Amino acid sequence: MQTIYTYKVATLNINGLMSTTKMRMLNDFLRRQDIDIAFLQEVTHNDFDSFKGYVAKVNEGNTKRGTAMIIKEGLSICNIKRLHSGRGIEVMFKDTWLINTFAPSGAENRHEREAYFNNEITYLLPVNSTEMLLAGDFSCVVSPKDST
Numbered sequence: 001m002q003t004i005y006t007y008k009v010a011t012l013n014i015n016g017l018m019s020t021t022k023m024r025m026l027n028d029f030l031r032r033q034d035i036d037i038a039f040l041q042e043v044t045h046n047d048f049d050s051f052k053g054y055v056a057k058v059n060e061g062n063t064k065r066g067t068a069m070i071i072k073e074g075l076s077i078c079n080i081k082r083l084h085s086g087r088g089i090e091v092m093f094k095d096t097w098l099i100n101t102f103a104p105s106g107a108e109n110r111h112e113r114e115a116y117f118n119n120e121i122t123y124l125l126p127v128n129s130t131e132m133l134l135a136g137d138f139s140c141v142v143s144p145k146d147s148t
Contacts, residue, residue: 056068
């Protein structure tokens, strides 16, 4: 009989999150909600040492607005891959690839976003059949008609 595990996952665009108060709020959120794995986008630093009980894997990249995963201590991950731009990070957790993405946003970046989805993010996608969780900020709202 196969054992089924349940994990709490959150994906949050933190938009830099530099203030101590907001960092404390994020830390409190993770603890109160008992989040096992958090996908963060628009990360501008790698200072998550105050998040006791969690390990951070950060990919700031050359854009200075990157991605990160905050994982509860004791959960084993391996095979970390990072996009040079910082717009993606991937880890293997159990038998599942966890992929966090942060696509370019805005109508003025339409070509950059298209190139990102056609070329850059493909580096993180598994080449063989396997379980995968793809989450993050896909920046799909590019005009007022895309939102309500």
